[in-house]
Structures are given as C-alpha cells and as structure tokens.
Amino acid sequence: MSQVVELGYVGIEATQLDAWERFGTELMGMQLGSRSPDALTLRMDEKAHRWIVVSGTADDLAFTGFGCASHADLDVISERLRASGSTVTEGDAKLAAAREVQRIAITADPLGNRVELYVGLADAPTPFVSPKHVSRFVTGENGAGHQVLIEKGMDRQRLVDWYGLLGFRLTDVIDQEVAPGIVASVAFLHCNGRHHSLALANMPHPKRMHHFMIEAADMNDVGLAFDRCMDAKQPFEMTLGLHPNDRMFSFYVHTPSGFSVEFGWGGRIIDETTWTVQHLDQLSTWGHRAPEAVAALLTP
Known part of the structure; x- marks a missing residue:
C-alpha cells in the first residue's frame, strides 16, 4: 500500500525569530540553515532543513511535512484522501522551491492542521555541523522525529x-x-521503524502541538543539552526521565512559542512483522517530573 515514509519537516509560526534562532542553535545544537527578516530554517542532518520557522502571531504549529517515496505514492495517497472527502491541492513551483522539495501537495487533518505531502526533500549544499557538537541527530529513513498533536x-x-x-x-x-x-490518554502511531512519528493526545493544552521530539545518537548529548538549557534558564516542562513504550531517555523544554521540544536518546525501533499493540497505564517509567515539584523537593 502506498504510504508516507517519514515525518520530514515541521513548520512553526512564531513571534520571536531571534529567540528561535538562539533556542535551535545554542540550546538544541541544530545548525542554522537560512535566515531572512521573516523566516529561518534549522538543520539536523544533511537535509536542507527539518524546521521552518516563519514570522507570525500564532506561536504554534503551522504545518507538517510528510515524505512520500515516489510521485506515484503521492498520487495514490492524494486520491485516497479525496475519496474520503478531504481537499488536496497540488502545490505550485514557488511553494515547492520554498520547501526545497521536488513536488508538494497540501491538505488538512480533521483538526485543521495543515499537512504537506512531498516528494524529494533536497540535501543542503554543505555538510551538517552542530554548533554545540551534538554527535548526530537520529533521522535518516525514520524521519526528523515525532510530534504529539x-x-x-x-x-x-x-x-x-x-x-x-x-x-x-x-x-x-x-x-x-x-x-x-x-x-x-495518548495514542502512538508509526509510519516506519521509529516507534512513533505521530501521537494523538487527549489532555488540556493550549497549542495544536504538545511537543516535537528530536533524538541524539549519544546519551551524553541529552545531558549536555539539559545543562545548556538550565544555564540559560530556559523554562522546562519536564525534567529527565524515561518512557516505557518507546524507551526514550529525555527531557522536555519550552520553546519560544510555548509548546515543548523533547530532547531524547535511545528511541525504540520496532519490527512491524512481530509488533503487538500495547496498552499501558504509565506515561513515564521514572522521572519526567515538573520542575516546580523537583525544586520543592530540593528546597530544605
């Protein structure tokens, strides 16, 4: 069956581009891809970008790009969506150039979140270099990370x-x-070997997206990023902890737009041929505590 193969990029509408540049490069260790008065992009690997931040008032998720392996797959998925009653519009050359893809189509999920289906996300002309010496971000065939809507x-x-x-x-x-x-309550969904590229959360939250997860290849990268965020007094949502389902060791920190980034290591890769859907009753095996609770416990 034709399907998307990765969550390739995420777009954010933000009021504070300078703060986003600092957050992405100095705290998360991503590389600045491009910068203009109205937008910036952030790199995590050899691709032209994985984050696109555009100037605006929403301070929220603006769009998500899901990659298709071929033009034929994009055609099949588009027709499947249209048959179900969704509107799918073929993107023009200007939009494709802006996203640095060969081809793009636009639709929206039932929540109204803009979804971009694309073929051929371009490589950047230069190698990826983390300004904070992150060993490597785990992307490749399993995409940029995961998002929780x-x-x-x-x-x-x-x-x-x-x-x-x-x-x-x-x-x-x-x-x-x-x-x-x-x-x-959270439902976790996959489109490749990554335990989940998408999750759907039933919980109070003012934003469209609760968080986006980025994964590093070395556990030490998590600790170093945690220290950078602490030293910068960047507000945390949750401290270090471990999830029982995807086995991600991580922390959650607020972005300049109010939702969070989960910075993690050790995410689970599943084998769909042997995987059995699980129902669990615990979001974290340990840790992932609210910073206020930790501060209270540490105060004499």
Missing part, C-alpha cells in the same frame, strides 16, 4: 482513521490517571 476533544478514531489514509498504524496507547477521575 492535541485532540481538542475530537473523537480519536476519526483522527486515527484519517492518518491511516496516509499509512499510519497504531503502535500503542497509554492511559494514565494523573489525578482522581482525570485521565491523560
């Missing part, structure tokens, strides 16, 4: 079915009671 009260099955048209399959579900009678 907020369901905003929508029926989850409707969203799972829509992303299923792109080729996403359910990996597992976590339902954790975070307070008496209050359950945080």
